[in-house]
Each structure stands twice: as C-alpha cells, then as structure tokens.
Amino acid sequence: MPDVTASSEQGDGPVAPRGHRQPRSGHRHDHGAPVSAVRAGLTALAALALAACGGSTSAGSQPAEAPPGVPPATAASPAASVDPSAPPLSFQADPATRSVSFHLVAAHDQANSGFNFNGYGGGRLAITVPEGWRVSVACENRGPLNHSCAIVRGPADSQPAIAGASSPNPVSGQAAGETTTFDFTARGQGAYRIACLVPGHEQAGMWDTFTITDAGSQPTAKVTA
Numbered sequence: 001m002p003d004v005t006a007s008s009e010q011g012d013g014p015v016a017p018r019g020h021r022q023p024r025s026g027h028r029h030d031h032g033a034p035v036s037a038v039r040a041g042l043t044a045l046a047a048l049a050l051a052a053c054g055g056s057t058s059a060g061s062q063p064a065e066a067p068p069g070v071p072p073a074t075a076a077s078p079a080a081s082v083d084p085s086a087p088p089l090s091f092q093a094d095p096a097t098r099s100v101s102f103h104l105v106a107a108h109d110q111a112n113s114g115f116n117f118n119g120y121g122g123g124r125l126a127i128t129v130p131e132g133w134r135v136s137v138a139c140e141n142r143g144p145l146n147h148s149c150a151i152v153r154g155p156a157d158s159q160p161a162i163a164g165a166s167s168p169n170p171v172s173g174q175a176a177g178e179t180t181t182f183d184f185t186a187r188g189q190g191a192y193r194i195a196c197l198v199p200g201h202e203q204a205g206m207w208d209t210f211t212i213t214d215a216g217s218q219p220t221a222k223v224t225a
C-alpha cells in the first residue's frame, strides 16, 4: 500500500486521539496491536499513536502476555477450519446451507488508533469464503468516528466490489454505536479487502483481507502476524 503522511490524514480528521474515550485501565492494553501494526508497514499514524500513548516509556516494563482482543472464538462449525486465535468475530460457517456469518466491530479498541476491525488493521485479519457461499455481515461501530464496512478490491475503491457487500452509505459511514447488517453472495474468486470507506480511514490502515476461494474449499478466519 502507498505510504500515507500524517498531514494528509489530519485534514480529514481521522486522528482524534484526544477525543477518544480512553479509560486508564485500557491504556496498557493498547500496546500489543499498534506495535505489530507498525511492523506490518503501517503509516506514520500508527507511530504517532504509539508516541501519543507513551509506548516508548513503558517498553521496558511490558510483561509477557497474550495479545489483546483475542478472546476464544465464540462459535464455528466443525467443518470450518477456523484458527483458534480468531478474534471476536462470532464467525460461523454452515456447509449445509453454504453460508457464513461474522460480526465486524469497527474501532473495536485503540489498536492502530482505532482504525481497526475487531482490533486488527493493515490486513492482519484474514477471512476466506468459498465462491457461491452466502455471506452475512454485522457491522458495528464502536466510534467515536463514523465508520463503515465494505468489501472492495483495492485501496482506491469507494464502492463495494460485489453488489450489496457494504454497510449502508459506506463513504459517510454510520454513527458511533450503530450496528447495521448486509449480506451478499461471494462471486469472483480472488483477493479483496474488508475496508472502511470513510475517507482517509482505509489509508490509515482500517482494512483487512477477504478472499473468495474455490467453491470446494471451506471458510476460514485467522489473524496473521
């Protein structure tokens, strides 16, 4: 992805760390994900976020602990090969009806300055769905900014790549606290993104990967390094 300068992002106002509600108890919790997001080649924004929450000062005292935001997967069909480290996606696959459903949480936590789905941005969350399967998505926005959920081909897209594959009005997004749903049929094998189409957000790292695989495969959801 192209590098994004902090100045070009600030015009859109996606960076609003001071406006974020950030309870103290959640503070240290934030460090794991942004660090790896930076490693993943993310923007100056992520670095700014790290600096803003004092990442460097606590680096020496970070205890070894499980990554944040990774409670056990809530449910999965035995037939679906769901990685046990899957985020709280409520990822469910039903081979009998060839349907899959999952719950995206925009701005789930402060990872990547809040520009994440379920705590993951920059492509770290990877969902695959076989061609022809029905996909049902719940898109929840934990705010404080507007966000959306859409399946797109690449970083420059402002419309979903598949008919119906986005939350309503994805460019303006939905308000904090709102949950919307949409569903579509996975058509067209290949690589896509799950992205927020509010201007500047995908560029800030608010995207993950979505792949339509051959019809004989099984759905998967996993987190990559």
Ligand SMILES: [Cu+2]
Pocket (backbone or CB within 6 Å): 106, 146, 147, 148, 173, 196, 197, 198, 201, 202, 206
């Ligand atoms: Cu967004």
